[in-house]
Amino acid sequence: MTLPALLTGIPLAAAILVFCLRGDGVRGVIVKLAAALTMALSIATAVTFFGHPAFIKSSGTLLSTIVLAVDVLVAVAILYYTLVKFKKIWIAVLELVQLGLIMWFEQGPGHSVTVRSDLAIDNFAVIMILIAGIIGSLIAVFSLGYMKEFQKEHPEVEDRRPFFFFVIFLFLSAMFGLVISNNLLIMYTCWEITSFCSFLLIGYTQTEEAIGNSFKALWMNLLGGLAFALAIVWLGTEYATVELSMLLNLGRSAQPVELAVALLVFCGFTKAAMMPFSGWLLGAMVAPTPTSALLHSSTMVKAGVFLIIKLCPILGNNHAGLMTMFIGGATFLFASFAAISQSDGKKVLAYSTISNLGLIVCCAGIGSYEAAWTAIMIVVFHAVAKSLMFLSVGTAEQQLGSRNIERFDGIFCSMPGLSLCMIIGICGMFLAPFGMLISKWAAMKAFVDAGHSLLLLVLVFGSSTTLFYWTKWLGKITAYIPTDKNREEGIHGVQWLALRSLSALTIITCILFPLISQSAVIPYLEVTYQTTMDVIDRSNLLIMSMMVILLVVLPLRFGKGRKKKLVVTNLAGENCGDNISYRGVAGQTVPVSLRNWYMEAWFGEARMKLFGFILCGSCLLIEFAIICGGVFHV
């Protein structure tokens, strides 16, 4: 009990401290210290609970009282923002309804429900703790340097850094609480906190756009919260339980709990930005980059998929499962199509995040052992590589003044360190020996074995388009344009620390991938599925690891050979000699500028969004209609 309490307590304490002590120097110390402590604690928790899943029951009513109090507190805060400050009545209504539901439940039917275990720390929760703890802390450290520059560059934005770090640490605390809770009421509370924190983070700059997008995120997530509350109430009144583990047991013993499962999955959809709720994730790009990195790689969206993966054993060939896999699949496909037409680096990252989350959700929906393995693996790899990408793009944006990929011309020479980080991140996102691709491989196997030919089609097309937009970006970075200018000088030490650690982490997870599978994921699945198997042959995993090592070692040994004669590039003989300009017809100098293909007419964002929304929306409606019809016998 102590470790989990510390795990949520330390970030909370740090949050309050950062908020109260406002000096720049003090903040730096507190953030670094808290980050280190959080990291150490999450590792300690991992060591303690790895392989020994524990169900913990809190004694007394203290915990439930705190939970209720926090519920009310969050609700009051949300109501303040929606009613008093910005007059968004509908969002307030959304919050009031769910608060009312929960209060009614706690006082009425919920009172008699006995909870056998409040917290459950299994291997999957440990993985999530490690992801949130390590990556989240690194992002917090990175923000120290980044936010300093950010405030310098944007003098019009009010300096609310204490508030910013307060929210970040509060967020981490809630995230830890979320992944270790078994009691749905506790999880709901943490869920609400993360929704609220994301709202605050997105609206940080207080521009009109930021405020609009933050409310978009709020209403979408509150809609999910409402579904969560409904699920709790329904489950509590029908089956007299509010525990996730009990829900799983009920589902396994073929009880008709589909409605609760569907509601929870829906709730996961909103958080994981599945279409048609992808809007808030794209809108969140207005926030400073660490926010995006935190929300879209390791925490917020991962909370959504965490819940869905937890429900994995009781999804599959039922309506909740079908809904999950088809919405996931469609999101995967259309988001990866849409990513092709984007040139804004962060937007490409956003769409790629949505598409990867779609794949995770899709796997979870299939619900088989293999699919669950794949889903968890993608969660791990995506968290590491994507956070690295977000931080790199954010840093590049600060140095170059733009995050348009087309403006990244020649960063291979002008920002060698940063471009290396980006290359590692991009390779980690899609290339062969790296983790993501292995996950795709396993997904393919899972889809075939589950017999979903349509999803298979989605996967093969989705992965080929994924290849397209990442390679395009990789090409832009690797383009060699010699320059004497070093544009890396403005990057702070803490930023380098985070970037380098994440690069190293990406490579290490890819190399140690067989180990992660063997020691973390398979034991978890053994418990949940009561069986064990190798999804991908162990020898093949080893081969993959070797290839990663080869890729890492190769560049170190290369280029020691003979010097080559350097000549100018081929510009039909009219190269001015510097490779970046040529002599035009009238003898004038014309600069060479190379741009990538975006195929707007084919993969335009609006079009893909339209298709995706219609498909996912109708899927959602139809499946819910069927499920409700089945439950209420209409």
Next chain:
Amino acid sequence: MSYIKKSPWLVHYDGSSCNGCDIEVLACLTPLYDVERFGIVNTGNPKHADIFLVTGGVNTQNLPVVRQIYEQMPEPKVVIAVGACACTGGVFHDCYNMLGGMDKAIPVDVYVPGCAARPEAIIDGVVKGLAVLEEKQKALAVPVNEKLAEKETVMEPSVAMNKQQEAKK
């Protein structure tokens, strides 16, 4: 044995000319003459080429172009001037912008006369060029070739007379 003789790839550049020679060069690729039987390939890329086949003379505008193409070709390389214009400037020799034959810009190894040069003559010239190519290949000590390349870039057009020609005189 030297493989360079068996696989000469050439890049064709047309300077100041009437295009007559270019038609004849292309004629070499047709089934009737089929230069590919000697392994000759008409690449459009100086970086892949062993032979620089020029038609037409050099004028002020194409002087840097010719030089750059020549510069981009890896050693060993051979320049073949095809047609009267490439050899001497031909009918255009006293034009206001003309500098003269190709040897005013880069060192030429083989001259193929004719207005326009016949395909047989061109093929004959290329085969002669192959002998030069092999010689150069043999003569190529690696460090020397680096120096050579450097020297050639700084050469003035007037000085850049063919060394062989000078030796003959």
Next chain:
Amino acid sequence: MSDLVYTIIAGVAYLVLAPIAGGLLAGIDRKISARMQRRVGPPLLQPFYDVFKLWDKQQVAVNEAQSFYVFGFLLFVIISGLFFFTHGDILLVVFTLTMASVCFIVAAYSSNSPYSQIGAERELIQTMAYEPMLLLVALGFYLNCGSFSIGTILDAPRMSFIYMPGIFIGLCFILLIKFRKSPFDLSMSHEVHQELIRGTLTEISGRSLAMIELAHWYENIFLLGFVYLFFVWSAPWSPILGLFMCAFTYFNDILIDNCCSRVKWEHMLTSTWLVTLVAGFVNIMFLMYMR
């Protein structure tokens, strides 16, 4: 133990014999193409002369990094071929091949030259076009033979082709792209001096170019290996049929190459994806129902 010995022998044989076979194939290709155009054509060993010559040429480059990517391309093509011939996992082969083509594309990008860049973009679109079909081929074998392992696929009780004709058609279609034949030789044609100078290869010369030629030989051989897989089963005489079909497929591609002009990328993408959907996916669906 005997398995290990077999694996090593197969691996070494592939390393040594594939470039020889690939070079000869390229030579035959040029000869046949020439004959189709009523020319005499170059000697059979011409591709070898070309590569040896390129190897001896002066090293010229536009930057220091490019040759690294080219080396990566060669390396990963060889590795993916090794997986294929040592009876590895067919999906692993496809993924490693993808890795190789990414190396190749990045090599072209890295030069920052317009001709290379357009070549790279086109190559990328080609990769996007053929990738789904290549994956469907692997999945088709999995559905048909119950394993991704090439060893198991070769020991199938019946000829795979009769269950996967649609997938075979799809494979033949994308082989046109992979062999860089008209009408799909957009990024770099095997005939030189076309619209993009040489597209992706424009800035690559000398030894690096030789490496790329070599990589293409390796690649062509094991791509034909995919064709071979369709026609080989446990019957002892089936390898002859398999080899014959490889030859037939390649000849067909040469014929198409000499009959067609190059298409636009839009046309390539739509037609390839359409074939993937119609021939490949419908076939996969039937295989799934049969399971």
